[in-house]
Amino acid sequence: MNDSPGRTPTGRDRARADSSKGHGSGNSDAGKGGGWGSGGAGRGQAGGGWGNTPWRPSVPPAPQPGVIPLRPLGVGEILDGAFTTARKYWRTALGVSLAVAVVTQAVRTVVTGLWFRDLVDLSELPDQETASLQELVDALKQALSGLAVASLVGLVGSIIAAAMLTVVVSRAVLGRPAPARETWAAARPRLLAMTGLFCLVTLLITGSFAVGLAPGLLLVGAGNETGGAALAALGALAGMVAAAWVWIRYSLAAPALILEKQGVIAAMRRSGKLVRGSWWRIFGIQLLATLLVFMVSAIVEIPANVIELIMSGGSPDAVPTDWPSLITSGISATISSALTLPITAGVTALLYMDQRIRRESLDIELARAAGYGTE
Secondary structure, eight states: OOOOTTOOOHHHHHHHHHHHHHHHSHHHHHHTTOSTTOSGGGTTOTTOSGGGOOOOOOOOOOOOSSSSOSSOOOHHHHHHHHHHHHHHTHHHHHHHHHHHHHHHHHHHHHHIIIIITHHHHHHTOSOTTTOOHHHHHHHHHHHHHHHHHHHHHHHHHHHHHHHHHHHHHHHHHTTOOOOHHHHHHHHGGGHHHHHHHHHHHHHHHHHHHHHHHHHHHHHHHTTOHHHHHHHHHHHHHHHHHHHHHHHHHTTTHHHHHHHSOOOHHHHHHHHHHHHTTOHHHHHHHHHHHHHHHHHHHHHHHHHHHHHHHHHTTSOTTOOOOSHHHHHHHHHHHHHHHHHHHHHHHHHHHHHHHHHHHHHHOHHHHHHHHTTOOOO
């Protein structure tokens, strides 16, 4: 899986050469007596063969030792490979995602029950116009402290899941087993670098949006509310475009960091190189995967939403802060995360491999690693 852009792809080039020979020299071979029906009265005809159709040698199918064929992939093959990996390697893939989801959602549920109910206190201060600054600061500090704890735990869980599931997909491509212990041993040395990568990319995405939004907010603060609101809306749109560009540009950095053992900056540069010229294609596939994940999450969480609605007395505006509602919501979120984490990680890892196959003939290296000959 190491980067080797200078490699000569003898295996696939030979197949392409054979194919082009069949297309380009069919007329010449037919004139010399090659091809079906070229003997007797048919000899010497331009094109040869039955019905003046030259015989073309068939290109052998690409080897498939694992969940994908070793050739450039289509959109359906990438999505199918991600789902197939989750299904065939469910013990490790779902085990990792379930363990991460249980821990992160448990912490979030406890944090919500202990801290987030104070958000109501923040919005229902007796008189916000006359409330002291200390009251506002205390209420905001307590709410943000809970949010920080939940976000930190979620970030750690996402890093561990992404690292381990990327290793699972890399083994699934070769048809090799991926026991949890070996997967953890392969991913553990890269967790610190993954943390730096996740934090840096998150800052870049957030900063891109904030830069677009800042001029309008400053104008509103200066007293021009109408013009500031319009500028803020345009800035938010521009910020979302910039954030999406940054997201896709560095979307393949995590697989490069894990599988090629790159550093943080080197992995980001590697991702930018692989994405260059294919930004829209990768954006479309990632967006499609995001929509699929959203649909799965929405379906899984429907029962929990119904239960929360019943517990809230039929009022959709009520904020569920009681423990039964929080536990119900946490269970549904855990199931949703356990099902969707392998899909998102699988699509990203397979996109990375597909780009390397298209750019660097990685399929030949993978075929050799899987034991296929190139003669």
